[in-house]
Amino acid sequence: QSVLTQPPSVSGAPGQRxxxxxxxxxxxxxxxxxxxxxxxxxxTAPKLLIYGNSNRPSGVPxxxxxxxxxxxxxxxxxxxxxxxxxxxxxxxxxxxxxARVFGGGTKLTVL
Amino acid sequence: EVQLVESGGGxxxxxxxxxxSCAASGFTFSSYWxxxxxxxxxxxxxxxxxxxxxxxxxxxxDSVKGRFTISRDNAKNSLYLQMNSLRAEDTAVYYxxxxxxxxxxxxxxxxxxxxxxxxx
Numbered sequence: 262q263s264v265l266t267q268p269p270s271v272s273g274a275p276g277q278r279x280x281x282x283x284x285x286x287x288x289x290x291x292x293x294x295x296x297x298x299x300x301x302x303x304x305t306a307p308k309l310l311i312y313g314n315s316n317r318p319s320g321v322p323x324x325x326x327x328x329x330x331x332x333x334x335x336x337x338x339x340x341x342x343x344x345x346x347x348x349x350x351x352x353x354x355x356x357x358x359x360a361r362v363f364g365g366g367t368k369l370t371v372l
Numbered sequence: 373e374v375q376l377v378e379s380g381g382g383x384x385x386x387x388x389x390x391x392x393s394c395a396a397s398g399f400t401f402s403s404y405w406x407x408x409x410x411x412x413x414x415x416x417x418x419x420x421x422x423x424x425x426x427x428x429x430x431x432x433x434d435s436v437k438g439r440f441t442i443s444r445d446n447a448k449n450s451l452y453l454q455m456n457s458l459r460a461e462d463t464a465v466y467y468x469x470x471x472x473x474x475x476x477x478x479x480x481x482x483x484x485x486x487x488x489x490x491x492x
Contacts, residue, residue, distance in 0.1 A: 263416060297478040299417075306467055307409075307417065309480035318480065350417055354477045360433055361407070361419040361477055 283351030381486030394468030
């Protein structure tokens, strides 16, 4: 059971918009700790997609956006493309565990 | 180009030991926190441990405390993870990652990972 809760899977057709939620608690996201998102393409290492809730590293398309509110965060992907098919993970810090924590991951399928 | 390359993974029996290494290049290694993150087969990501720039602070996830030791050699631009008393549940791909602890606790970049299999 992960500290941060994500839906196991989401799907969408090419060109559509999808969102992935990440729900935490008062000891992590709700305590004000930033949320970060990673994309893991099949058979590869995770790659930073969003940092500090809503910031994109250089090279990440603006089709990817992040937001945070209360004890939850969301990743939105617009204009879905086939190459977006991957696992997505949210990550934050938990003060009660004194540890960086991840969500269980969400598998995005492009139909 | 910023690069992290892990090595040292392999098959080890339960109760055995293994030492992982991570060679860093393309950035000033001594200026950054570093972390190990693992991923069991078919499972999600789990942060394992991290270490401050000068090695003076180290933190671990509860499940590895007392068994794993993180260390670094800034002269060699290298990060290490000594794993003792290994268990089947430690089987995973182990990634080293640069840890932006000062800025907000994210990981970027990640190495390609090294597989550790604990089995008799």
